[in-house]
Amino acid sequence: MYMKKTCTIAICLFLFSCFTVSIQAQQVNFESLLREMADREAIARYPSQAYTLAQFSSYDRATTVPGDSSWYANWDRSMFIRLDSDKGRKEYVLFDTTGPGAIVRFWMTFSGSNSGDGILRFYLDGKPEPVIQGSAKEVISGTALVNGPLAASVSDSVKYSMRGHNLYLPIPYAKSCRITYETNNITDYGAKKGEAVYYNINYRTYQQASVTSFSLKDLKKHQALLQSVQEKLSTRDKGLQGLSLNPVNINTTIAAGQSSTINLPSGSNAVRHFRLKLSAANLEQALRSTIVSFKFDGEQTVWVPAGDFFGTGYQVRYSNTWYSQVNNNGTMETWWVMPFQKEATLTLHNLQDASVQVEGLIETAPWKWDDRSMHFGANWRQYTNVFTGEVKNMEATGEPFDVNYVQLKGKGVYAGDGLTLFNTIHRWWGEGDEKVYIDGEKFPSHIGTGTEDYYGYAWCRPEKFSNHPFIAQPDGSGNFTPGFTVNMRYRNLDAIPFNKQLTFDMELWHWGRALINYAPVTYWYMQPGGTTNIKPEIATAKLPVVIKRSDIVSPTINHGKVEGENMELVSVSGGKLTYQNLKGYDWSDNTQAFWSEGKPGDKMVLKFVSEEEGQFHLSARLTSAPDYGKVKMKLNGQPVAITFDGHEEKTKVKMLYLGNFRIRKGENLLEVEITDARPNEKKTAYFGLDYLRVH
Template identity: 50%
Template sequence: MKKSYFLLLPILLVVLMSFKMLVGNKIISIDSLLNEMVDRDNLARFPEQNYTCAQFSSYDRATVSPEKEGWFANWDRSMFIRTEQHGDRKEYVMMDSNGPGSIVRFWMTFAGKDCGKGILRIYIDNDTIPAIEGGAMDILSGEKIANSPLATSVSTLTKYEMRGHNLYFPIPYAKHCKVTYQSDNITDAGAKKGEAVYYNINYRTYEKGSEIISYSSEQKNKAQTARNATENKLAQLNKTISVPTEKHKIVGKIKPNDKLSISFNGSKAIRKISIKLAAKNLEQALRSTVLNITYDDIENKKASTSVWCPVGDFFGTGYQIREINTWYTEVSKDGLLSAWWVMPFEKNCTLSLTNLGDQIVEVSEGEIEVGSWKWDESSMYFGAYWKEFHHLKTGEMKNNSGLAGSPFDINYVTLSGKGVYVGDAVTLFNTVYAWWGEGDEKIYVDGEKFPSHIGTGTEDYYGYAWCRPEKIINHPFIAQPDGSGNFVPGYTVNSRYRSLDAIPFKTSFKFDMEMWHWTRATINFAPVCFYYLRGSKDPNSNPDIEGAKGAVAIKRTDIISPEVEYDNANKPTSIQAESMIFEKASGGDFAYDNSEKYGWADNMEANWSSAKKGDKLSFGFVSNTKATLQTNAVFTIRNNSGKFRFTLNNKKVILDLAGEKTMLRTIDLGFVKLNKGKNKILVEVIDVPPSKTNTVEFGFDQLLFGNKIK
C-alpha cells in the first residue's frame, strides 16, 4: 500500500501544480487586454502573469555595437527581417515571434512615390492565411480593426501622408505571429531609392504555459462590447477613479527655499493630484517648483523610490502652460495641472512642493485625492526622475551613415530593482533651424547587451512622424502640446505614456536616447521618466537641483548670447553671425548653416537662401560699449550668390559675393560706429545673376573688430 502511495505522489504533485497554474493564471484575450488597457491600478502591481515587452523595428541594421562604427547609423527604414516569396507576390517580414504573446502597439509611416499603399498582413499561429490583411493605413489608423483612438493617425492637423499611424488595439497569439508588408515600390534596404517604410511594433511574450485566445475575426467580434467601452473611455478621456476617495487641500504661498507639504497614513494610494501655480514669472515657477513624493518613512528610512520633478514637467506641459489631455494627465487653458497616476504606499506618504526659485510662488489651487489600496507583494511605488541637459552641445552636421558629426547617447534613466516602466516626456528649447530629434531610443532590460527596444527616430518613438510641429493634445497615450521648436528656434514638449506597452523588468532597466540633432546647436533638453519600482537605490538620491533652479529659455537669446565678445581688456573682438538676433526676411529662407568644410568660425554661418532681387534681411547684436572700431566682415563666396547692399548701423557697403568656388572672403568695412546696446544689420539683394531660379544665397560668418578710431 505504501509503495502504491509513493508511486502516486509525483502524479498528485503535477496535478496540484497544474491546478494552481490554471487558478492563478488568467486567460489572455482581446477582452482581457482591452480591459487591462484602461485599468490604471494594474500598472501599480507587478504583472501577475510574467511577460516581457520588446520591439521589432526598421532600425538601421548597421547598428550592432557601441564599439563598432554603425552604432548611430540612420537609414532606419525599409529594413526587414527577410523577404518571402508567396506565389507571384513578395512579402517583407517585419515581425516574426513565437508565442504566447500579443502585439500591443504598432506604429508606421512612409515616404516616396505611391508610399503607404502596400498590403499589410498579420499571420497568427502559423496559419498560411493572414488573420488581418489590408492597406497598412486602413489597418493602423483607419477603421478596419478598431476606431479612434485605438486606431488613429497624428497629428490631425498634419497632412495625412506625413502623420504617424498608431494602432493600440491588441492582437494576441497563442503560438506565433508574423507581420509582413507587400509593396512593389520597395527597392533597397534603407530606401536610398525606393519606398521608405518605417515601423515600430511593440509586443509582449508571455511565459510558456500561459493560456491565450488568439486573435481572429470571430474573437474580435466577440470583444465588441469591451472594444466599444475602451474606445469610449479613451476617446472621451473619462478618467474616473475606481474607488471612493478623500479630498485634501494643499494651498498657500511658498517662499524661496521653503516648501508646502501634506502627509497621509495607512495603506492607501494617491489617485489624483491637481495643482495650479501663480507667480510673477509663471514659466520659471513651473520649472523651479518641485513636486517631491516619498513613501513609507519609518524611523527616517524611506522607500527607495520617489517622485522628484519640476511641477510643469511632471504634468506634461514643461515650463510653459500648454493645453493637453491624456489618459494620465491634463492641463487646462487656465493652468490647472492634473494627474491620475495611481501612487500606492503601505504605511505613509508625504507630498511636498518645494520652491527652489527666488520668487514667491502661490499654490492657488491644490487638491490631492487619496483612496484605499491593499498592499501586497506585487505592489510597487510610483517614481518620477527628471534632469536637464543644460546648454547641451549637439555635435556637428551629420549624415545618415552616423559617422559624421559625433552623435551620442544620453541617458534618460537607469533603474535597479523590480518594476515597470510606464512613460516619459521631454521638454526642450532648440536654437537653430534644423530638426533636433533624429535619435533612436535604446532600451535595455535586465542587463541586455543589445537593446530589446531600438527605434527609428525620436518623433517616431513619441508617435508622430516627419518632425512635424503640429499639436497633439487629445490622444490618450501620446502628446505634443507644443512643437514650435521642431524646425526653428523654439520650445517643444513631447510625451509618451504607456499602458499595454509598459515594460516590466526584474533586475534593471536602462533608457538611452540618441542625441542626433542634424546640425551643430546648443540646446536645453530635459527628460522626465515615469515608472513603478521596488528597488534597492532611489534614482533621485542625487536630484538635479541646479537644473530646476536654472533660468528657463523663452527665446533663443536666453541660450545664445547676442553680445559682442571681448578680450581681457574689455575691448570688443568679434561676434559670430549665428549668435546674432534674426529679426525678419522679406523673402527667401533664413537658417544657421553648419559645415566643417569651409573654415567658418565654430563651423557655422548665418545663411539666407532663395532670396530674390529687392528682398531684405535684418538682424542685430548687442554691444556693452559705445565705440568706433576698425571692422572686418567675413562672408562666403558661392557660385549661386550675387550682389548685396550691406548696412551695419549707418555704414553701407556693396558686396559682390558671387564666385565659382565656395570660400571665405574678408571685407574691410572701415571704421564703424558701435552703439551701446542694440546694433542693426540690414542686407538687401541688389543684383541676381541669371539662373533657373533667379535667386541668390547669402552667407555671413562673423564681424571682427580692430583698433578704435584715434
C-alpha cells in the same frame, strides 16, 4: 471515518478550486487585454502573468556594437528580417517570434512612390492563412480593424502621407506570430531608392500564461467591451467611480527658497487624482523651479519640476491624455495611481527667487497593498547647453551620442516619459533612436528608428497633437526652427517590466551643429527598495528657463569676433534667415547666417552685443556664390560705404573691410538690404555672413 472522508473531500475541492482560480488567472486573451487596458490600477501592480516586453523595428542593422563607428547608423527603414515568397507573392517579414505573446503597439510610416499601399498580413500560430490582411495604413490607423483612438494617425493637421500611424489594439497569439508586408516597390534594404517602410512593433512574451489567439470574430464577440474601452480612453475615464475619495485641498503661497509639505491620509491608500495651478510673476520660471516631490513609505520616488511632471515643460501647453491633462488656463492634472502602504507626503519646493501661489487638490482612496504593489516614481534631468556635434550623414559621422533618460534598479515597470527641449537652429534635432536595456542586456531589446517615431508621429513634423490617450506633442515649434518642443509617450499595455534593472537611453542625433537644452522626464513603478541613478538636480532646476534663442546662443562679441549665426534676428522683410551648417566651405565652425529668398528692397536687421563702447574697425567675412546678390549695409544707422556684390561663378568666402564705426556698449544693429538679385526665375538673392570682426 465519515467525518474524515468528508473533510478530505472538502479539502480536495478547496484545493481544486484554488487551482482552478489560479489557472483562470493565467488566461490571456483579447478580452483580458482590453480589460487590462482600461484598468487604471493594473500598471501599479507588478504583472501577475509574467511577461517580457521587446520590440521589432526597421532600425539600421549596421548598429551592432555599442561605441563602434556604426552604433548610430541611420538607414533605419525598409530593414526586414527576410523576404518570404508565398504563393508567388513578395512578402517582407517585419516580425517573427514564438509565443505565447501579444502585439501591444504597432507604429508605421512610409515614403516613396505608392508608399503604404502594400498589404500587411498577420500570421498566427504557424497557420498558412493570415488572421489579419489589408492595406497597411487601413490596418494600422484606418478602420480595417477598429476606429480611433486605438487606431489613429497623428497629427490631424499634417498631410496624411507624413503622419505617424499607431495601432494600440492588442493582438494575442498562442504559439507564434509572423507579420509581413507585400509590395513591389521595395528596391533595397535601407531604402536608398524605392519605397521606405519604417516600423516599430512592441510585443509581450508570456512566461507561463495560456494565451488564446486573436480572431476577427473577437471584434464582434467583444464588440460591447471594445466600444466601452474606446469610450473610456476617449473620454479619459478617471476610474474614480465607487471609490471612497479623501480630498486634501492645496492653497498656499510658498516664499522664495521655501517648501510646503502636505501629509496624506495614513494607512494603505493610493493617490488617484492630483491637480495643481501655479501663479507667479514669472510663470515659466515657476513651472520649472517649483518642484513636485512625493515620498511613499519613507522613500522619495518623485522629484520633478511641476511643469515637466504634468507634461507641459516650462510653458503652458494644452494636452489631454490618459494620465495627464493641462488646460490653457494653466490648470494641470494627473491620474497616475500612486499606492503606499503606511504613509505618504507631498512636498512642493520653490527654488525661485520669488514667491509662488499654489492652488490644487490631491485625492486619495483606500488601496489593498499586496506583494505586487509598487510605488510610483518620476525622475527629471536637463542636459544644459549641450553641444550636439558636427554635421552628420546617414552613416552617423559628426559625433551623435547616447543620452541617458534613467537607470532603474529593482523590480518594477517602466511607464513612460516626456521630453522638453529648446532647439537653436533650423535643423531637425531628433534623428536619434531609443535604446532600452532590460535586466543586464548587452544589446538593447528595444531599438528604434527616430525620436519622433518613438513618440508616435513622423517626419519631424512640428504640428501639435494633444488628444491621443498615450502620445502627445503639445508643442513642436522647435522641431525645424529655433524654439520650444514637448513630446510625451505614456505606456499602457506596452509598459516594460524588469526584475533587476532597466536602462533607457536616447540617441541625441541632431542634424546640425548646435547648443540645445534637452530635458527628459521618466515615469515608473518599483517595489519598495528600488533605486534610480537620477538625483534631485536643484542647481539645474534653478537655471533661468530659455524663452528665446539668444538665451542660449549669445550674440556678444567674443575675442573681437561675433559669429553670424550667433547674432539675433531683429527683423526680416522678405525671405527667411537660417543657420547653414555644412562642411567644405571654410566657414568658421562650419556655419554661416544664411538669408534666402530675399528680393531687391528687402531688409534684414541683426543684433549683436558689445561689452565696451568705442571706435572700432569693422570687417565682415562674407560668402559669394552664383545665386548670391548685391547688398548694402548700415551699422547703427551709419551706412557702410562699400556695396558688396556676392555674385561669383564659384563659391568663395572672403573678408571685406566695412570701415571705422562707433560701437555702442550693449546692443548694436547691422542692417542688410538687397539691392540687386541675380537673374533667376524667382528674381531672388542669397546672402551669407560667416562672422563680423571688431578690432
